[in-house]
Amino acid sequence: MVSRVRPVRIAVLNLMPFKEVTEADFLRLLKGVSTPVEVAWMRLRTHVSKHTSAVYMESRYRYFDELRQERFDGFIVTGAPVELIDFEEVDYWEELRQIFDWAHASVRSTLYICWGAQAGLYHFFGVPKYALPRKVFGVFGQHVLSAAPLLKGFPKEFPMPHSRHTEIRRGDLERHADLEILAESPISGVSMAMTADAREVFITGHLEYEPYTLDNEYRRDLGKRDDVDLPKNYYEADDPSRKPVDSWHEWALRLYENWTSLYLVKERQDA
Template sequence: MPIKVKQNLPAQHILEQENIFVMTEQRAMTQDIRPLNVLVLNLMPTKIVTETQLLRKLSNTPLQIQVEFLQTVTYKSQHTDSSHLDEFYKSFDEVKDHFYDGLIITGAPLDFIDYEDVDYWDEVCKIMEWSKKHVHCTFHLCWGAYAGLYYHYGIRKRDRIPKLSGIYKHHILKKNAPLFRGFDDVFYAPHSRATEITKEQILAEPKLELMAESDEAGVAIVKSEDSRQFFVFCHSEYDADTLKLEYIRDTEKGMNPKVPVNYFPDDDPTKEPVVNWRSAGQLLFTNWLNYYVYQTTPYDVNAVKNE
């Protein structure tokens, strides 16, 4: 998939080195096709890392995608240079009159914090409400998934102690769903969180479908009955060393973290992790884009408002 991004986005150079086709705005102007318009609300502090991870996963179909990044204005990132945000990110006021085929709401390091105590909670709520009439399909990821289930369905997360960290086996519950085309019956994916919702909470809401779960990690993927909302609690976009870097960070802080489950060979942090989630993660994003965005979105993206 040629991903259309602004010229000089740092992720562009990383992805090109991985032989991933990234198209600049100038080149895209010569193609007479309508790209899918995907907006990413990036709530992670390490924004460039998250940009690269997500763009990598959006890169493997013949579709052209125009990706825009959205930031909150009620809270300014302390870990990303302001010049990067000024050049590559938009505010809600800049996009509120536009329509999008897809929206991705990322996770955020907000374990043990009530939604209403989050600095930008009101702004995120405004964006989620706006998405009902301006976005064809939304992909909520990790904290974004918890926030979405709480805002749209009143389902509240609960703390999980100790923190869930590692690579877990998942079972597909809706094997005929287009989301899982090409998947094996079981797949592996990383988790890194100290919160959870239960299977019973999902099954109690008739407008939601439980799509995949893990015996150890619990609820993994949920979607709305109309397939306009996806809630994903595993991190299939993670790099090989993401959990390793988190483990080192927490160790250096004196937090005495547990070694991530099923991650380091022989549970030895001196050994390099072996990736067993990359292919399933690629299919997850590709299938979402193809079957739930591209195949069903209006040709005129402005028509989203009438859905």
């Protein structure tokens, strides 16, 4: 008899404005892992997407209160274009806090990405965010500081894309014994941290980005904002007329493979 592995079920709260682009980013990685994965897309009742049609949202997304009773192994919270707004002033903050608490109690591990990571750190630990004088924009080498299974197979340094106007600071994380810093850069700061039980993993960059995402952001904002710099360590020879160098995809796949196989599947088997 052929043994069938139950797919890992992962819910994704997609807070990004262009839903289909973000879906493609995460599906590209989740389809590349060795374990079958089922994805459910979550949306908020207290916020209406302005950039994705209502018909599309109805066909692909379900509300938190419709999904909360279902069983999920993992959860992902994406970034959101609200980082310069105080957390409490974000119109869906109270619903988001309920979702964070549900995830902590109900799933084995949650990945909080970019602003999602800042929001999660603030909700669970009171860690503040700080506005930056210039946008952190580009691909930066991250020094691995931990032997955590999440980083199994990683080199001492690996690249990660960043696109942020705000930051978290190492000193604020070090005040909490339950937080471990996994990786950081002298330029882009702490990039990964997690709780001791791995229920919350915080990633301040965008390993999920496809090769041209930073290029699209750069060309979108050029001439429209006064803080738009050439993304660092991104184009061949730092020339925007040439192709981006996709230096991070291998490590993105490795991270999601480790997360699903060592934190979701293994924990399920050990339970």
